[in-house]
Amino acid sequence: MSILATVHHHRELPDTPYNLWLQDELADVLDLPHDGTRVELIGGEIVVSPGPDYAHNVIVRTINEEFLAAKLRDPAFPWRCVQTQDLNLSDIHDGYIPDLCVLSNDNDRRAMTAQLKKVLPEHLELVLEVTSPSTAPDDRRPGMRRGGPSKWNGYARVGIPFYLLVDRDPKEARTTLFTEPDTATGEYRAAVSWEFGEPVKLPDPFGLEIPTDEWEPWQRI
Numbered sequence: 001m002s003i004l005a006t007v008h009h010h011r012e013l014p015d016t017p018y019n020l021w022l023q024d025e026l027a028d029v030l031d032l033p034h035d036g037t038r039v040e041l042i043g044g045e046i047v048v049s050p051g052p053d054y055a056h057n058v059i060v061r062t063i064n065e066e067f068l069a070a071k072l073r074d075p076a077f078p079w080r081c082v083q084t085q086d087l088n089l090s091d092i093h094d095g096y097i098p099d100l101c102v103l104s105n106d107n108d109r110r111a112m113t114a115q116l117k118k119v120l121p122e123h124l125e126l127v128l129e130v131t132s133p134s135t136a137p138d139d140r141r142p143g144m145r146r147g148g149p150s151k152w153n154g155y156a157r158v159g160i161p162f163y164l165l166v167d168r169d170p171k172e173a174r175t176t177l178f179t180e181p182d183t184a185t186g187e188y189r190a191a192v193s194w195e196f197g198e199p200v201k202l203p204d205p206f207g208l209e210i211p212t213d214e215w216e217p218w219q220r221i
Helices: 017-022 054-073 105-114 151-157
Strands: 003-006 010-013 038-042 045-049 079-083 087-089 094-096 100-104 124-130 162-167 174-182 187-195 200-202 208-210
Touching (some): 054 079, 054 124, 054 208, 079 105, 094 151, 151 162, 151 187
Parallel strands (some): 124 162
Antiparallel strands (some): 162 174
16 A cells, blocks of 8 residues: 655655554654654644754653652652653554653553553543644644644543643743543643743642743744
8 A cells, every 4th residue: 555645745655654653664764864853643644843952851851850759759649750752642543752741650550561662542641742843833722833633632632631731932931731621522621821930730630839930932033
């Protein structure tokens, strides 16, 4: 079978983009470098993006450290984090690489025991995306720069309970927690936001407060 895909140019693919992504062959078929370049399927489209900058990674680290600190304070704290983990949205044939995934202790152990290369939505309680100039339209609600479904739609469609979006756009510079996913419409029904500098307060079942004083927008282009 030959599938026609568009990634800056037309190329014949030996299988569907989803099947190639699932088999970890899509990047090689597209002759992409193995240098941190991310290849994702968002709304059925192949999306290639460069690795993030340092300030982006610091935000991810800050959130990760707050979960770790909670675990150290209370060994019964039931949540664990993993970064840049492939997520197989099998119901919609998309494949994402969230900046951070939050799993329960039980699901963390199940994933490790099964030696999964790609986790499934039912393993996750929260996903984090931090925007960059190249990825922001894919992470937010669909808008002028993205007419088709975005990750916001995909995460809601597969029922991930919490989607935390840190938007580093200088015009935004805020963090939004989306909740109450509607799997039928692919939309989150509720949201709360914090400006950079305000602590992000994750509600139950997490009960964490994340400082954002050192978070910076990306530099204007």
